[in-house]
Amino acid sequence: MLAANLASVIALATLMHFWVPAHQLGIWGTVTSGVAAYIMWRRRRVHSGADGYAEPVDVRNTAIEGLALAAVWSVVPMVFCHEAPTQTAPGSGIILAILMTAAAFAMAPLVLATLCFVLGLGGSVAIGLAVDGELPAAFGVLLFALLLAAICISRAHTLVALRAASIALEERDETVSLLLREFEESDADWLWETDNARRVVKASPRFALACGLDLVSINGMPFLQVLAGPAWETGDFAPGLRQLSEKLKARQSFRDLRLPVRVNGEERWWELAASPRFDERGNFCGFRGVGSDVTQQRDAADKINRMARSDTLTGLPNRLSINEVLVRALLDAEKWRSRCAFMMIDLDRFKAVNDTLGHQVGDRLLSRVAERLARLMTENAMCGRLGGDEFAVVVRDASDLLAIEQLARRIIETLSRPYDVDEHTLHIGASVGLAIGPRDGKTAEELIRSADLALYQSKDAGGGVFHAYEPRLHAQAEERRVLEQALRQALEKGEMYLAYQPVVDADTGLLTGFEALLRWNSADFGNVSPAKFIPLAEDARLIVPIGDWVLRAACDEAARWPGHARVAVNVSPEQLHNPHFVTTVASALATSGLAPERLELEVTESVFMHEGMGATKVLERILELGVRLSLDDFGTGYSSLGYLSRTRFSTIKIDRSFVQGAAKGAPEATAIIRAVVALARSLGMATTAEGVETEAEHHMVRDFGCSKVQGFYFSRPVLVEEARHLAARREREAA
Structure with a gap:
């Protein structure tokens, strides 16, 4: 661009030197050359930005340079052309046109400077022509300047796009080179x-x-x-x-x-x-x-996979791993038309260990159980832990059913041997549920469910045994599910009621009170045995609301009886573990108006197996209300003399199994009854013999020293009206 300006200055000086004074041409040529040189010098001093972009102030400065260059060249059309004759106009016009065209192409990247120069110079030429009256020529020059401006803008846009692409390509090449260099220098x-x-x-x-x-x-x-x-x-x-x-x-x-x-x-x-x-x-x-x-x-990843499929406590395969092995065993059994087996194992009395000795001892015991179980496994069998105190065994080839049953017995026998853990000798047992696939289930879920039903049967039998799945178990489970649904609505539908069994004095035979017994007359199932729906209520966590209803109903009814006949109400462990149970008892007494000493709550020994849950403290608060306590089924569970001394029971009830055993001459039952009576006397407690059905049994327990008796010999459980009648008659006899 500097060369174009210098050449144009020389050409115009040559063209105009005859008509324009030399000193004017010299001054103009010097100034114009100086401005062009200064602009060149400034352009050379401004370097491209490191990121390929110019600052806004640099762009604005280029406009000043363009205007300055346009100003010095405007002297030609505005001054020199008026002093020269008309024949010089074409020559000067061509020189200026070439200069403008060169600027439009050479200075296109600096679009603002180029536009200022082209439009400024073109405008001055058009003004000079307009002053001379050459309006068409002025319009043509102006149109030519605008065309050059449009070309400049288009070319600038293209150059900027090319430059941007070049910058992006350079950055990409640099990034790729860096990545490849790091990639090659990495260790893996x-x-x-x-x-x-x-x-x-x-x-x-x-x-x-x-x-x-x-x-x-x-x-x-x-x-x-x-x-x-x-x-x-x-x-x-x-x-x-x-x-x-x-x-x-x-x-x-x-x-x-x-x-x-x-x-x-x-x-x-x-x-x-x-x-x-x-x-x-x-x-x-x-x-x-x-x-x-x-x-x-x-x-x-393999380590994480092993951890995800192993039990952290015992190191055995966990539920996920067992399920995968069982799925493969079922697929192989179906493929080869053979059988596989699944055993579900539940430890008996393990919860008592956790509750009495703590979870740390329980965890160590589970580890010992896992070790014994693992030693029984072969290449054909795999054991694992399902969770809690439940284990499982998958037998891939169960063609020999006798061998499978023998394995189940060995498992029970091995796991039932005593354990020495932290200076404690622990005695637990094991119950096993067995299912054979694909006979008892074509999928892993079905087979596990069948084994679970069989295990439930083993637990119902008292534990320490194994049961194989039978189709009737599924029917029983379905019946249990439907029965549970009906039980959840029994109270709302008014299907439950209380029967009252008289309790009499062993010597006189006079009525001393009643035991309230829960009954259920279902609209769908008829009269359902308490032995059937009470355990179901406990498993379904319905025993607390049902027990609260029994307590309130018994207190309301006893308050209507004349005299001082007591009412005994059975209380489940779940109720005693409820922190609001004492409030429930107090509310039932206050609402009914029943005197506290006329209410007797019967609890079983299983309550004390959860000592950590505060059952003893709840019983103490109940005693503070004036309510009497009775220990039911003494001798049939984990009998301990310790809680007899800690809790002030008024009565110990002797289970009917001992009464019937003694009546048949069993020396063990006789010795137990005598021992319980002697213990109760020494502690100032009464004794009640349950299940007395004959006169001989009545005389026997009376001779043993029992204070009270109840059973079919005196009366079966009666309805409300008859209980009221018996209580009224007892009051008349006492009067």
């Missing part, structure tokens, strides 16, 4: 390349090091031979290597392909990805790809 990644014959070419140092070979020997080797190692001679290839071979033959791209390789005698795991290469003619040139050593990641 490398680049690899093959020719069209699948031979290694251009092997990188990192790739050669990863293969345990040198650059000289690895180049030219078949790529599959490099990966196969010693297996290349034997042909014993890993599945991943065969898959890689198929991909290479088919010239298909692939990624995340994992395969084992042996490097210096050590097995490593690699992950490969590659794409085929083609030349400009479309001919196949080979493959180029990347590789990674993922041995550590695979080991970590």
